[in-house]
Structures are given as structure tokens and as C-alpha cells.
Amino acid sequence: MKPNNASKCEALIREAHQQHQQGAFDQAEATCRKVQKLQPLNFNALQILGAIALERRNYRQAVKFLAAASDIHRDIPGLIVNLGLAYKHNRQFQQAKKSFQRAIELDRDFGPAYYNLAVIMADENDLPSSYSLLCESERCRSDHVPTLELLANVLMRLGFSSEAADIYQRLLQSGTPTADLYFSLGFTHQSNKNYLGAAEAYTKAIELAPERIDIRAKLSEVLESMNRVDEARSHAESILALEQSHPVANLVISRIERRSGNLAAARDRLQAVPLFTPHTDADAAVLTELGMTLDRLGEYREAFDAFDRANGIMATLPEAVAGDPVSALQLVVRCKKELENSGGHAISINDELGTPVFLVGFPRSGTTLTEQILASHSNVTTTDELPVLHNMAISLGAILGRELEYPTCLKDLTSGDIHQLREHYWNQVTEAAGETIQGKLLVDKMPLNIIHLGLIERIFPGAKIIVALRDPRDVCLSCFMQLFSLNESMLQFLSLERTADYYAAVMGLWLGSREKLSLPWMESRYEDIVADAEAATRALDGFLGLATGDDQIRFYEKAAKRTISTPSYQDVSTPVYDRARGRWKYYSAQMQPILGTLEPYVKAFGYNVAEPD
Numbered sequence: 001m002k003p004n005n006a007s008k009c010e011a012l013i014r015e016a017h018q019q020h021q022q023g024a025f026d027q028a029e030a031t032c033r034k035v036q037k038l039q040p041l042n043f044n045a046l047q048i049l050g051a052i053a054l055e056r057r058n059y060r061q062a063v064k065f066l067a068a069a070s071d072i073h074r075d076i077p078g079l080i081v082n083l084g085l086a087y088k089h090n091r092q093f094q095q096a097k098k099s100f101q102r103a104i105e106l107d108r109d110f111g112p113a114y115y116n117l118a119v120i121m122a123d124e125n126d127l128p129s130s131y132s133l134l135c136e137s138e139r140c141r142s143d144h145v146p147t148l149e150l151l152a153n154v155l156m157r158l159g160f161s162s163e164a165a166d167i168y169q170r171l172l173q174s175g176t177p178t179a180d181l182y183f184s185l186g187f188t189h190q191s192n193k194n195y196l197g198a199a200e201a202y203t204k205a206i207e208l209a210p211e212r213i214d215i216r217a218k219l220s221e222v223l224e225s226m227n228r229v230d231e232a233r234s235h236a237e238s239i240l241a242l243e244q245s246h247p248v249a250n251l252v253i254s255r256i257e258r259r260s261g262n263l264a265a266a267r268d269r270l271q272a273v274p275l276f277t278p279h280t281d282a283d284a285a286v287l288t289e290l291g292m293t294l295d296r297l298g299e300y301r302e303a304f305d306a307f308d309r310a311n312g313i314m315a316t317l318p319e320a321v322a323g324d325p326v327s328a329l330q331l332v333v334r335c336k337k338e339l340e341n342s343g344g345h346a347i348s349i350n351d352e353l354g355t356p357v358f359l360v361g362f363p364r365s366g367t368t369l370t371e372q373i374l375a376s377h378s379n380v381t382t383t384d385e386l387p388v389l390h391n392m393a394i395s396l397g398a399i400l401g402r403e404l405e406y407p408t409c410l411k412d413l414t415s416g417d418i419h420q421l422r423e424h425y426w427n428q429v430t431e432a433a434g435e436t437i438q439g440k441l442l443v444d445k446m447p448l449n450i451i452h453l454g455l456i457e458r459i460f461p462g463a464k465i466i467v468a469l470r471d472p473r474d475v476c477l478s479c480f481m482q483l484f485s486l487n488e489s490m491l492q493f494l495s496l497e498r499t500a501d502y503y504a505a506v507m508g509l510w511l512g513s514r515e516k517l518s519l520p521w522m523e524s525r526y527e528d529i530v531a532d533a534e535a536a537t538r539a540l541d542g543f544l545g546l547a548t549g550d551d552q553i554r555f556y557e558k559a560a561k562r563t564i565s566t567p568s569y570q571d572v573s574t575p576v577y578d579r580a581r582g583r584w585k586y587y588s589a590q591m592q593p594i595l596g597t598l599e600p601y602v603k604a605f606g607y608n609v610a611e612p613d
Helices: 003-021 025-038 043-055 059-072 077-089 093-106 111-123 127-140 145-157 161-174 179-191 195-208 213-225 229-240 247-259 263-271 281-296 300-316 325-342 367-375 388-394 396-400 408-412 415-437 447-459 472-481 490-494 496-513 526-531 533-544 555-559 583-604
Strands: 357-361 380-382 441-445 465-469 521-525
Touching (some): 025 043, 043 077, 059 077, 077 111, 093 111, 127 145, 213 247, 229 247, 247 263, 263 281, 357 447, 367 380, 388 396, 408 447, 447 496, 472 583, 490 496, 496 583, 526 533
Parallel strands (some): 357 441, 380 441
């Protein structure tokens, strides 16, 4: 090439750079084309053309130019990351991951490579890998807002909602508060069952963006869950005045109508709500509420169809598609085997840390009802389903600073390990519950902690266990009827068959290990509470060494003033009723495929195999 051509190309590249920086993409592209006529493989021209294609969202062209540029210079992290972005947007995810990994190998301190790889891993639901990458990204760029926002999102999806909320608080304090940040904080608090915090955050978001009806809808939803019914209705009605078919606003109003007994109005309202295409979780919520209302009206076949449609929609959501329901079953199997092989080997503890009571069972077995009875005692405080123990179980290695495989590692925990885990548990509970636990007996209510009885036995020897029981057929039907936040355990409830299999695994663990546990335990039957709440309350108090107070017998009066996070929140804030007992018989035709799976547990827990009268 002639020397004057080289000089001309350099001048053109400088011109193209300036045009690109000024946003004059057409001019920059034309200038680069001039360079290519002189130097077809000019590295700088290829880079600029690739960047322009990225910004124009012409990802196929971006891959072409950036791949050609990277063939010329293979050691520029920024170029490799841009190529990865082009691959990602062109849905070539494996190539994108390889590009980001290559950029990390070239520069261990290049934050964009960690961040963009973390985005893909989060999209693929590989949350532990995404979390590790985001920590590296934050190390490189501690003030990078997208990194912190994604880190909060991943933490919330991993179950660490308190930590996610802390990040959003940090972002709000360090920068300009925005409605989106307050909305994210509110949603995180809502996911963490902190409805008061959620209401406060949503209110601040509305102050910044009063036109945002999506935020007002979430606030109405939270207020209804807090039993602040008049406020919830007011917000929902203000939304419907602007958008008559808004799904969340109609959902909130219909719940209030159902609670007040205006069932026909609730049904008609829900049936008139148009569903989205493609479907969303809002559609599933509308159909679930419709199913509940139809059930109350005695329209059982139509109710089951509504629940089935809702679960079908939930199964198509990205978090369900990316989820791994098999892993939840595998964890139960491993915990059952470990408990059977090494149960009954608790050690003595000589620290001053307290010992909680653990209220466990299969979801929808009456744990919330039992919790509210106990929470009405002046000397008791409850957790309302904080996942502290489960999070500790899946993070033992990180907490103790070495690689551990749960649950086989339990027998190898040292006294120092156990003390550290006990401290971690109480720190987490205290942070979440605050001073309300001081001087009181803590009842840690989380149904599926029944899986972690081996861990409880190791770190809390002497802890009392209350196992909530209910007719297995009613339990499985009720799980199928609920709209749970999706995780690997709740994925089981999207079909009746998988629900029954999971019930058999979890309650099989209990049946196989209850005689081996060194811990004191009692079983509390939902049906006994419904039949005679006072006698059941006295039995629970007696097991815990408490004197029964009159307030406990009228527990629902106190529950109506509390924020209850589970799907039972409407039911436990009213006097005990028995309409849910034996509900499965109204759905016996639909339940036929799972009755054989459940029969051994129906017998084992003392229920009548024949259909109820």
C-alpha cells in the first residue's frame, strides 16, 4: 500500500471516530467505507462499523464486523466484550459467554466482562454463578449502578431479600432517588414479606411518579394483604377510573368482594378481565382468584378448570421454564438418607444463644393457623416464613469458609462450626425481626424446614418441633389451588401429580425419621384445631410450657391487625371455619390420579381412606 494511502486512512479514521462520538452514524459509516476501499481489513474501521451496528441493533452485522476485528487483534478486552454483546443480542449465547470469559482471561479487573457474563447467567437461572460474577464486577466498579441493580435482583431470587433491600437502600442514599428504585425496593420488601416497608417504598415511588398506575396497583395489593381494606379499595378504584380492565386493580377489588361475601360480583368482575397475550403472572393471579371464588360458590368443575389454567400459565413463565423441579426432590431424598443414617446424634451446647421452636410441615397443612394461635401469646414471637434456616443450609460452605456438601457434611461439623452457625442464625433472625424477639420464645415457622430436621438437630439440640398435619388429599388440592412465588419447591405444585409425589417425598422423610430424632416433637392436626380450637391451643401451649391466655382463643382478632404473608392471610384473620376440611371430596374426579400415591400417608396420619360424608 502506498504511504499516502496510509496517511489518508489515518485521517479518515480520526474523522470517523469524531463523527461516531457525535452520533453522526451515517456519516461515520460512510467514512469507514472509504477507509475499507483503501484497506478492506482496517482494524479501526471494523471496530467503528461494529459499534455503529450494535447501536443500530443490527446485531448480525455487528457480529460480522467485530469478529473480523477480533481476528486481527485478539487481546483487547473492550472489543471482545462488544463482540460478546453482539453475539448475545443475536441470540448466540454460547459464543457470547465464550467472548466474555475470554475478556476476563485478558483482564481480571475488567468489570464489563464480569457484568455482561453475569447477565447471561442470571437469564439462564444460574444464580450462584451470576452472583459470583456480580461480586467481581462490583469489586472492579463499586459504583456501577446496573451491577448493583442486577446484584439486588439475583440476591432476591436466591432468597436473600434483606440483602437485596440493603442494596436498593444504598442506591437510593448514594444517588438521586427515582421512582424505579423505590419500586424495586418496594417489590423486594413485598417478596420478603415486609409489607409495611413495601407500602412505604411504593408510596414514595408514587410521590415521584404519580402517573405510574403500575406502582399504585402494587401498593393496593400490599394494603389489601395488610388488611387495610379501605385504602386498598381506594387505590384500586382510582386505577379502574383510568383503566377499567387493569388486572391487578380488579384482582384487589375482587378479593375484597370475596372477603365480604359478595361472591357473584367477584366472579363476574374476574370473568370480565381480559387476559394478556402472551400470558403473564397477572393472568395466573386473576384465574387463581376466580377459582377461589367459584369454589366458594360451589361451582367446583369450573373452579378446577380455572386453577388448572392458572398453573398452566405459570408453567410457561421464564422462571418456571428455567427452573429445576427435580433438584427439590433430590434434596429431600439426600436429607432423608442422611437423617436416617445419622439422626439422633445431637451434641450439647454451652453458649448463651437461645433455642427456637420450629413449626414445620408440608405447605397448606395449617402452619399459618397454628402460627397465629401461638403468636397471640404475649410471650411468643413468630417469623412468618423467613427462609433463614433454608438459606443457611444451602450456604454452609460460604458461612464456614470451606467447601462443604450438604447434608452429608452435618456429621462432620465441629463445635466451633455449630457455634458459628448458631450465631449466624440469630443474627439473621434479629436483623429481620428486630427487637420483637427480645425476651420472647421464638417460633420459626417455615413449613419446608421439615426437610432440614437434621440441620436443626445438629445446631439446636433440644429444639422443640411442631409438625402441622392435615388430610393429605386436602393438602395437595390446596397447594394446587394456590399461586406461589416460583422456586424449585413451589414448581412442584403446578400439577396435581407432581404435588402428590413431592408430598410423598417430604412426609415420607418425616415418617421415616420421627422415631430417630433426639428432638422433642408433637404433631398438630388442622382438623383438631377446627373442631376445638381451645383444646388444640392448650395442647400446643402445654408442649411449649406456656400458660394459655384468653387472647389465644380469640387469636383471629389479633391476626386481623397483623401482616400475614402466606396465602392463608384472609382465612386466619376470621374465626375458625371448617369449609376447607374435606374439600377434596368435591374434586374427587380430578383427584383420582393421585389418590393411590397419597393413600399410605392418609392411613399413616390417621385419616379415613373412604371419601368423607
